[in-house]
Amino acid sequence: MLTFKCQCVSLSLLGNLTTKGASTLEGSSWLNHGVFCVCRERCSEKGQTCHDANSNSLYKRKLKTMTQVKKHFFSGGLKGAEAAFGEQAEKYGIVETTYAFEGQTLSREMNLEILSEETLRKGDVSMEIVSARMGRRYAQADKIRKVFQVLFHMVNKGCQVFAIGWIQDDNTVKGGTGWAVELGKFFNRPVSVFDQEKSQWYTWKENRWALDTPVITQTTFCGTGTRNLSDQGKAAIEELFKRSFAS
Numbered sequence: 001m002l003t004f005k006c007q008c009v010s011l012s013l014l015g016n017l018t019t020k021g022a023s024t025l026e027g028s029s030w031l032n033h034g035v036f037c038v039c040r041e042r043c044s045e046k047g048q049t050c051h052d053a054n055s056n057s058l059y060k061r062k063l064k065t066m067t068q069v070k071k072h073f074f075s076g077g078l079k080g081a082e083a084a085f086g087e088q089a090e091k092y093g094i095v096e097t098t099y100a101f102e103g104q105t106l107s108r109e110m111n112l113e114i115l116s117e118e119t120l121r122k123g124d125v126s127m128e129i130v131s132a133r134m135g136r137r138y139a140q141a142d143k144i145r146k147v148f149q150v151l152f153h154m155v156n157k158g159c160q161v162f163a164i165g166w167i168q169d170d171n172t173v174k175g176g177t178g179w180a181v182e183l184g185k186f187f188n189r190p191v192s193v194f195d196q197e198k199s200q201w202y203t204w205k206e207n208r209w210a211l212d213t214p215v216i217t218q219t220t221f222c223g224t225g226t227r228n229l230s231d232q233g234k235a236a237i238e239e240l241f242k243r244s245f246a247s
Contacts, residue, residue, distance in 0.1 A: 074154045074222040076100060076147075079107040081164040081177075081225025084234050086110055088241040089223075099153050101146045115153060123152025133182055134172055148179050151224065155183040158222030161191045162240065164233045165226045167202060167209055180224045190218070194236040196226070201236065216244035 073089040075082045077098035086108045089096045096110045101120060106112070127145060131137050138144045155161055161184035166174040173181045173193055184191035184204075191204045192214040203212035225233070 070095065070219075071216065072097065072157075072220045074099065074157045074220065075108070076150050076154060076224060077106040077108040077110070077112070078224075078227060080227035080229040081233060081237070082223060083107040084164075084229055084237045085162070085223030085225075088237055092241055092245045094245075097157075099150050101150060104146075104150075115150065119153070120146060120149040123149040123156070125152075130179060134178055135170055144176065147176050151176070151180040152183060154222040154224065155180055155187060155189065158218075158220050159189060160216060160218035160221040161189045162214070162216075162221065162223045162237075163191075163193045163225045164196065164229060164236065165193060166197055167193055167195045171209060175226065177225050180222070190214075194225075194233060196230045196233045199232045199236075201240075213243070214240065216240065 071089075072095045073085065074097050075086050075089075077083065077086065077100060086096055086098070090110065098106065098108060098110050098112045100106055100109075100112060100114055102114055124145070125148065127138060130148065161180060163173060163177050163181050165177040168174055168178075172178045181191055181193060181204075192201055192212060193203075193209070194201050201212050201214055202209040203214055204210075205212075223237070
């Protein structure tokens, strides 16, 4: 059980965000309480206070110096987009951590960290809430829950989120990738998605998807996406790293 004392943000099932005052949340099922902490584990040490990413805070001031710090990439190591992100991270000498649960089949295992059941539960969320947010039901709920728990830890550690997939009419992204994207929105992360159908990058800005040519700017970032990675999707990942680091 963790105790969080920070400036938290309230989340409704419709995704409306409103700033709350300093709040304390105990327990692992963080989203079930309707409250989440932008920095979560980073502010759990002895009542340390943090602020949301939109405030003039220590958190925000640190972002200004991130380009001077070595990058760290977080992934789930799955076939397709995640493996391609990892290959590019390795190519550019970026530190990489792979999160997974016991028994999961991976395509890439760089600095693999198998998350314990206790650690996984820190990212637990009711499947009813996931279904309501994503507008779809999920078969094999127990298995997909673990996948979503791993995604939570990836997004929690990564201050910038990149995904490869398909943006749908309701502004969610198809498949499990969509939950990582929604978590990025909840955490006020910069979130960019390469739509394989439209062969174009989009970034979530002012509650809509805007055409963009994103660059990796944060110290920590994560990459996820479809296992059915197209040639265009692979090229998009390669170009993302090239324009971010090939100077």
